[in-house]
Amino acid sequence: xxxxxxxxxxxxxxxxxxxxxxxxxxxxxxxxxxxxxxxxxxxxxxxxxxxxxxxxxxxxxxxxxxxxxxxxxxxxxxxxxxxxxxxxxxxxxxxxxxxxxxxxxxxxxxxxxxxxxxxxxxxxxxxxxxxxxxxxxxxxxxxxxxxxxxxxxxxxxxxxxxxxxxxxxxxxxxxxxxxxxxxxxxxxxxxxxxxxxxxxxxxxxxxxxxxxxxxxxxxxxxxxxxxxxxxxxxxxxxxxxxxxxxxxxxxxxxxxxxxxxxxxxxxxxxxxxxxxxxxxxxxxxxxxxxxxxxxxxxxxxxxxxxxxxxxxxxxxxxxxxxxxxxxxxxxxxxxxxxxxxxxxxxxxxxxxx
Amino acid sequence: xxxxxxxxxxxxxxxxxxxxxxxxxxxxxxxxxxxxxxxxxxxxxxxxxxxxxxxxxxxxxxxxxxxxxxxxxxxxxxxxxxxxxxxxxxxxxxxxxxxxxxxxxxxxxxxxxxxxxxxxxxxxxxxxxxxxxxxxxxxxxxxxxxxxxxxxxxxxxxxxxxxxxxxxxxxxxxxxxxxxxxxxxxxxxxxxxxxxxxxxxxxxxxxxxxxxxxxxxxxxxxxxxxxxxxxxxxxxxxxxxxxxxxxxxxxxxxxxxxxxxxxxxxxxxxxxxxxxxxxxxxxxxxxxxxxxxxxxxxxxxxxxxxxxxxxxxxxxxxxxxxxxxxxxxxxxxxxxxxxxxxxxxxxxxxxxxxxxxxxxxxxxxxxxxxxxxxxxxxxxxxxxxxxxxxxxxxxxxxxxxxxxxxxxxxxxxxxxx
Numbered sequence: 001x002x003x004x005x006x007x008x009x010x011x012x013x014x015x016x017x018x019x020x021x022x023x024x025x026x027x028x029x030x031x032x033x034x035x036x037x038x039x040x041x042x043x044x045x046x047x048x049x050x051x052x053x054x055x056x057x058x059x060x061x062x063x064x065x066x067x068x069x070x071x072x073x074x075x076x077x078x079x080x081x082x083x084x085x086x087x088x089x090x091x092x093x094x095x096x097x098x099x100x101x102x103x104x105x106x107x108x109x110x111x112x113x114x115x116x117x118x119x120x121x122x123x124x125x126x127x128x129x130x131x132x133x134x135x136x137x138x139x140x141x142x143x144x145x146x147x148x149x150x151x152x153x154x155x156x157x158x159x160x161x162x163x164x165x166x167x168x169x170x171x172x173x174x175x176x177x178x179x180x181x182x183x184x185x186x187x188x189x190x191x192x193x194x195x196x197x198x199x200x201x202x203x204x205x206x207x208x209x210x211x212x213x214x215x216x217x218x219x220x221x222x223x224x225x226x227x228x229x230x231x232x233x234x235x236x237x238x239x240x241x242x243x244x245x246x247x248x249x250x251x252x253x254x255x256x257x258x259x260x261x262x263x264x265x266x267x268x269x270x271x272x273x274x275x276x277x278x279x280x281x282x283x284x285x286x287x288x289x290x291x292x293x294x295x296x297x298x299x300x301x302x303x304x305x306x307x308x309x310x311x312x313x314x315x316x317x318x319x320x321x322x323x324x325x326x327x328x329x330x331x332x333x334x335x336x337x338x339x340x341x342x343x344x345x346x347x348x349x350x351x352x353x
Numbered sequence: 354x355x356x357x358x359x360x361x362x363x364x365x366x367x368x369x370x371x372x373x374x375x376x377x378x379x380x381x382x383x384x385x386x387x388x389x390x391x392x393x394x395x396x397x398x399x400x401x402x403x404x405x406x407x408x409x410x411x412x413x414x415x416x417x418x419x420x421x422x423x424x425x426x427x428x429x430x431x432x433x434x435x436x437x438x439x440x441x442x443x444x445x446x447x448x449x450x451x452x453x454x455x456x457x458x459x460x461x462x463x464x465x466x467x468x469x470x471x472x473x474x475x476x477x478x479x480x481x482x483x484x485x486x487x488x489x490x491x492x493x494x495x496x497x498x499x500x501x502x503x504x505x506x507x508x509x510x511x512x513x514x515x516x517x518x519x520x521x522x523x524x525x526x527x528x529x530x531x532x533x534x535x536x537x538x539x540x541x542x543x544x545x546x547x548x549x550x551x552x553x554x555x556x557x558x559x560x561x562x563x564x565x566x567x568x569x570x571x572x573x574x575x576x577x578x579x580x581x582x583x584x585x586x587x588x589x590x591x592x593x594x595x596x597x598x599x600x601x602x603x604x605x606x607x608x609x610x611x612x613x614x615x616x617x618x619x620x621x622x623x624x625x626x627x628x629x630x631x632x633x634x635x636x637x638x639x640x641x642x643x644x645x646x647x648x649x650x651x652x653x654x655x656x657x658x659x660x661x662x663x664x665x666x667x668x669x670x671x672x673x674x675x676x677x678x679x680x681x682x683x684x685x686x687x688x689x690x691x692x693x694x695x696x697x698x699x700x701x702x703x704x705x706x707x708x709x710x711x712x713x714x715x716x717x718x719x720x721x722x723x724x725x726x727x728x729x730x731x732x733x734x735x736x737x738x739x740x741x742x743x744x745x746x747x748x749x750x751x752x753x754x755x756x757x758x759x760x761x762x763x764x765x766x767x768x769x770x
Contacts, residue, residue, distance in 0.1 A: 089555070100443060107428070111421045111422075142410055
C-alpha cells in the first residue's frame with residue numbers, strides 16, 4: 001500500500017501529481033508512458049473503465065517489460081476498443097466470448113509457457129484476463145473460479161461499474177442495493193435493486209486462497225498502478241477489482257467520474273484493500289469520511305434517495321451498509337482486519353442492516 | 354506398432370504423437386478414457402512440452418483450448434453429448450477465430466431423457482458451427498483420422514471435430530496399428546501458427562465486426578471449407594502412402610461395383626454393414642456401402658461419383674431432425690439431383706440401440722422390394738411399447754415392423770378426424 005499521503009489539494013481530496021515528488025508521480029504523466037490502450041477508441045466521455053484499463057494495463061506493461069497478453073471478455077471495453085478494422089490495443093489481445101476470458105487467459109498462459117520452454121526462453125509472457133462486472137461476477141464466474149482454484153498464472157482484472165452497461169444498464173450481481181438499472185427500475189414499494197442480493201467477489205477470490213487479491217478505484221490511480229505492479233510480482237492466480245464509474249449507467253456527470261469514485265471510497269461504500277493468500281495485508285483508510293448521501297447525490301441511479309420524495313429509511317440503510325464496511329475493514333482505524341471480513345450482503349440478509 | 358488396446362487409448366496415443374501443447378479435460382462419458390490417458394502421458398513425461406489442464410466445465414475446456422491455440426500451440430480436447438452442447442458458444446467462436454483446434458466427439462445421444470449411449474445427435478447438432486466434421490468407422494480409422502485432423506486443421510485454418518461412436522469405438526479393444534513418432538513427425542511438421550498472440554508482434558484477435566464486413570468474413574470462412582475438400586483428399590493420400598493404412602478420406606466405398614442398392618452410413622455401423630452385405634452377397638443380393646467420412650465440408654461431388662448410376666440409395670441415419678426428416682437426406686438429395694436415384698432414410702440406432710446385421714439386411718431388402726413408402730422410415734422399432742402409450746392416450750395402434758414417417762402422420766390425421 002502506498003504510504004499515507006498527508007496532503008491534498010485544498011477543497012478536495014485529490015492528491016495531484018503536482019503535489020508529489022517525482023518518484024511518486026503517476027507514469028501517465030511521463031512522455032514515455034506505454035499508452036497500451038491508445039487514443040481513438042470509442043469509450044464515452046468520462047468512461048471510468050477506459051481510465052482504469054489504461055492505467056492498469058500500462059502498469060502491467062511496465063512491470064513485465066512489455067511481455068504481456070490480454071484475454072478480454074465481451075463488454076464495453078471490448079466493443080469500444082476493437083471496432084473492425086481498428087484496434088486501440090498495442091499489445092497481443094484476444095476477445096473470445098462474454099463468459100470465458102479467465103479460461104482463455106489460462107490457455108494463453110499454457111501456450112506462453114510451452115512455447116518459451118520449447119524455445120529455451122526463460123522470459124515467459126504474462127497474461128491478464130479482464131472483463132466487466134457482468135462478465136466476471138455473473139456469466140464468467142465458473143471459469144473465473146476454475147482459474148483461481150488451478151492457480152493458473154493469470155491476473156484477472158474486473159472493471160466494476162456495477163451493472164451491464166454495454167447492453168443498456170441492466171442489473172448484475174455487482175449492482176448495489178437500491179440502485180436503479182433497466183431491470184431494477186425506480187418503481188414499486190422498494191424502488192431500485194433488491195436488498196440482500198449480490199455477491200462480494202474479492203472476498204470469494206480470497207476464499208480460494210490465491211496469492212493476491214485487491215480492490216482499487218480510478219480515484220487513486222497511483223494506488224491502482226501499485227496494485228497492478230504488485231500483482232505482477234506474484235505468479236499464480238490473482239484478482240484485482242477496480243471501481244470504474246459509468247457516467248451513462250450511473251447518471252453522473254462525465255466530468256465527475258473520479259470524484260464519484262473517490263466518494264465511493266471516502267464514504268465506505270467501496271472498501272479498498274489488498275490481500276495475500278487469503279489474508280488482508282492492507283486497507284486504504286478513509287482520509288475524510290463523508291456521509292454516503294454525498295456519493296449518492298451525484299448519481300441519477302440513486303435519485304430516489306436524495307430528492308424531495310426520498311425515503312429516509314432507505315438512505316439510512318445505505319449509510320448502515322457503508323458503516324458496516326467501515327467496521328468490517330476498519331476503514332477509519334489503524335488496524336488491518338485479522339480475519340476475513342463478512343460480506344456486507346450477509347448483514348443485509350440477516351436484517352442487521 | 355501393433356497393439357491390442359482400447360480405442361480411447363489408441364486415440365490418446367495418436368494425439369500424443371501429434372505433439373500437442375495443451376490438452377484440456379472435463380469428464381463426460383464416453384470420452385473420459387481418452388483424456389485420462391493423455392493426462393497420464395503428460396504426468397509421466399511421455400508427452401513432453403504439453404500441459405494437461407483439468408478444467409471446471411466443457412465451456413472452459415473449449416475456452417482454454419481457444420486461448421492455447423491463439424497463444425500458438427496445438428490444442429486438443431474431447432467431449433460428447435451434453436458436454437458438446439455446454440461448450441457450443443466456444444465451438445462457434447473457435448471456428449470464427451480460425452483456430453485449428455482438434456476435438457474428439459465421442460458421439461452420444463442428447464437428453465432428455467438422459468442417455469449415455471451412442472447416436473449422432475450431438476455431433477450433428479454442430480452441423481453449422483463452422484468446424485470440419487470427420488466421422489470414423491473403426492478405431493484404426495479414428496486413430497489415423499486424429500493424426501490427419503491436425504494437419505488438415507492447420508492447413509485449412511479451421512478447427513476439426515473427429516466424431517467417433519461412443520462406447521462402440523471408444524471402449525472397444527481392438528488390434529490397432531500405431532504409426533511411429535518418426536512417421537508422424539515426417540507427416541506433421543512442428544506447429545507453425547499463421548498468426549498468434551506474441552508480444553514481439555502484437556495483434557488483436559476477435560474484434561467486433563458489423564454489417565460492413567460480416568458477410569465477407571463469412572464468405573471467406575465458407576471458402577476455407579471449400580478448400581478443405583481437396584486438402585482432406587491430399588492429406589489422406591499422403592498419410593496412406595506413409596503408413597499403408599486405409600483410413601480417412603471424404604468417403605469410402607465397399608462392395609459398390611454393380612451394387613443394386615447403396616447404403617450411405619457414418620460411423621461404426623459401417624463395420625456391421627460390411628459384414629451384412631457380405632452375407633447378402635452370398636444370396637446374390639448386391640448391396641454396397643458408402644462410408645461417409647467427411648460430413649462438413651460435405652463431399653457432394655465425391656458422393657455423386659460414388660453412387661454412380663445406382664438407383665436405390667438408402668441413408669442409414671443415427672439421428673433425425675425433429676419436425677423434419679433425416680439430417681443427411683437433404684445433402685444426399687442435393688448431391689444426386691438429376692440422377693433419378695430413389696433416396697430414402699432409414700433411422701435407427703438411436704440412444705445406443707444396436708444396429709445389427711439383421712437391421713442392415715432388413716433395410717437392403719426393404720429397398721430392393723420397393724417397400725419404402727416415405728422419405729424416412731424408422732427401423733427396429735418396438736411397436737408394442739409405442740402402442741401401449743398411444744392406445745391409451747389417443748386410441749391409435751401403429752402397425753408392426755418398419756415404421757414409415759407417413760404412416761406415423763396418417764395416424765395423427767385419424768385422431769384429428
